[in-house]
Amino acid sequence: MKRKHQNNNSSNESELLQLAITLEHDYNNAQQTIELPSGESITKEQLLLKVIDLHPNYGNAYCKLALILKSENRSSVILQSGLSMTVQQLYLKAIEYDSTNSNSYNNAGNLSIGESIIQPDGQSMIQQLYLKSIESYPTSSRFYNNLAIVLSSDESITLLNGQTMTKRQLCMKAIECDPTNSNTYFNLATMLSNGETITLPNEQSMTGQQLYLKSIECDPKKSDAYFNLACLLSTSESIALNDGQSMTKQKLYLKSIELDPFDSSSYYMLSTTLSNGESIALNNGHLMTKQQLLLKAIEYNPTNSNAFNRLATTLSNGESITLLNGQLMSKQQLYLKSIELDPTNSRAYYNLANTLSNGESITLNNGQSITKQLILLVAVDLDSTISNYYNNLATTLELSKSITLNNGRTMTEQQLYLKAIECDPTNTYSYSNLATTLSYSESITLNSGQSMTVRQLYLKVIEIDPTDSYSYKNLANILSRHEIITLHGDVPMTKQQLLLESLRYDQTQTSSYRSIGLLLLNNKQTITLPNGKRMSRRQLLQRARE
Incomplete structure (x- = not known):
């Protein structure tokens, strides 16, 4: 009886292990139940926890469990042994028990960007994880691409097979392994300067724009590619996608928002294409003004310094606006928040200074009291x-x-x-x-x-x-009554004509009315102004006093 019980356990353990091995990669439905051969219902997560408990050296189970946590945005899980493990620890455990599992190295590397991570063998550096991924699976496009991402622009790295490769060469290798990998074209495009071209493994030469277009062709849902492509265009410029569709700068940002409705940067950049008070319809039909776009940008990224700065520029002095979280903020408070979020944002300092009069001071959010002049000194120092x-x-x-x-x-x-x-x-x-x-x-x-x-x-x-009213007036003040000066374009003008040009571009220039009046010989003499109105010397002098 005892022997029979042992055989059943062994059979059940084998069945569980086999089921875990064949577990499909749809980790978004990780809590969906599956039926075991015994008739018991169990979730994918519970299955993997059982397998780890029964076979603690089976590395792939740790890797798959980590993917479930990642898909559900969970930071850790408690094993049946009572041990709590993070996603990163699960991947490292998978590597420890299966050093040939390229996905474990790659996924651990993805989690560790910007962190210091120690592998079980004591080695450090995220780069080592990607290098091991490539060694385990040397034809995987995404492994080369991921390694390229963590290198600086002029950095090179030696693969575990001894081959030295630059950041760009890694991208080229990724394209060679998979010419349909959208991410690789995208990342390669970010490495190029304006107007620069690069020759791909198929001998085709491409600019940054063309690489973004190729990235979109390979993945029409890659929002970042639409966004970056838009950033390369002027406001009035348009570009044809590889499928023939014509897109303006605005349409590209709109597409980026359609694909990723929570991307703060897309709302912010779309707002920069609008003037104050102007509105635009999103692809879902929702009409939004410049201010509303900036409010959305702040809602989805409350640390977006540029969004606070630009929102402030849409307000007049003394005006306030209510953020989507209900907080009421004045123009100055928005600039102060922008500076708090990014103390290197020179434009926020400059714009804040413009709200102050000479000699006036204001207290920054860090408690520092600062004058207009000192704020401008900071702006100059930053840029x-x-x-x-x-x-x-x-x-x-x-x-x-x-x-x-x-x-x-x-x-x-x-x-x-x-x-x-x-x-x-x-x-x-x-x-x-x-x-x-x-x-x-x-x-x-x-x-x-x-x-x-x-x-x-x-x-x-x-x-x-040519519409600067003050310069016509100031230039006229230098001339004598009958003196003539030639403007650029060989246009001769008298003192009187310069003053009339000043009024053409600004009818509120009271000193120009006075100067024109004094040029007339008597109170009855009249002159026709640029707006067609005829005025006498007396009327001109009276207008100047109003």
Whole structure:
């Protein structure tokens, strides 16, 4: 009787093991029951727990159990022995008992990106896990691809067979093993600079755009590929997918949201294609404004610093908005939150400074009290290439004063404007502001070596922006009554014509009405304004006083 009992146990154990070996890979239905040969109903998880209890050295059971936990977003499981194991520990246990299980190495590596992990043999580094995966299964595309992901752009690695490969070569090998692997084309595209091409194993040359298109062709549901492809296009640009479908930048972001409705970055980037107040219909038909897109971006990623910063720019000073979590935030509070989330976000500092008057201070979320000028110094320190940072910092200086940047360099108001022009030769505000620091007869040398007078500075502004009302007015103020100046494009203009151009682009320029009036000979003389209205000297002077 005792012997018979032992034989039944042995038979049952064998049946359980065989069932575990043939267990299908649909781990999303891990709690679905299956019927054992004995008639007992059991879940896939319970089956694996039994097998591990009966056969603790069967590595594949640990691997499959880990996959169940991962599919259910669970961090750990308690074995029948009472031992609690994490997903990572299950994979490492699988490796310990089956050193040829490539999936265990790969999956453990996937879990350990950014972590320090110790294998049972004492070796460290996630790279070793992927290397072992490749050694166990040298024709698996995803193993080469995963190893490439954890390498830096200029890094190379020696496989366990002695072959040395760069990050790009690993991707090439992955494509060679599986030319339909969407992830590999995607990852290879992220390695290329704009306009750069790369030759694939089939001798086909591809740009970054073409690689993203290929990634989409291989997997039309890969949301990241649509997103990254959109980032390469200008606002008005469109591109044809490999199936012939034409997609604009907006349509690509919309597709990314359709495929991944919880992706904060897609909502954020789609918002950047809209002007304030503008709306767009998502692919599900839901109409959303720029503000609503940014609110969604924050809802799905409350740590998205850029979303808080951009949402603030949609508000006027003193205005507030309610986040989707019910929190009411003002324009300034949004900028402060953006800085709290990313203390290196230079634009958030710059935009916060613009809400303050000169000399005014504000308390950051970390408790630090800081003035407008100091905020702009931080912005310059974080990004020394942005023209407006220098321009606005210069406007905080008192006459003839200088300021020391965080890098130790001392700069005057003029030098800050010159630096602003160097960073962006099309920044009209910097030319105008620089002109105000000079006398009419004075000239200054730009950082490029070009010498410019006050007149030339205002002419430069008009060349860059022919609608800049202030520059026409300021240029007119330099001229005598009958003097003529030639604008870019060989257009001659008198003092009066410059003032009229100033009103053409801004009818609120009261000083222009006064200056035009004083140019008329008497109170009865009239002149026709750009809006078609005829006004006398008296009417012009009265309008200037309003």
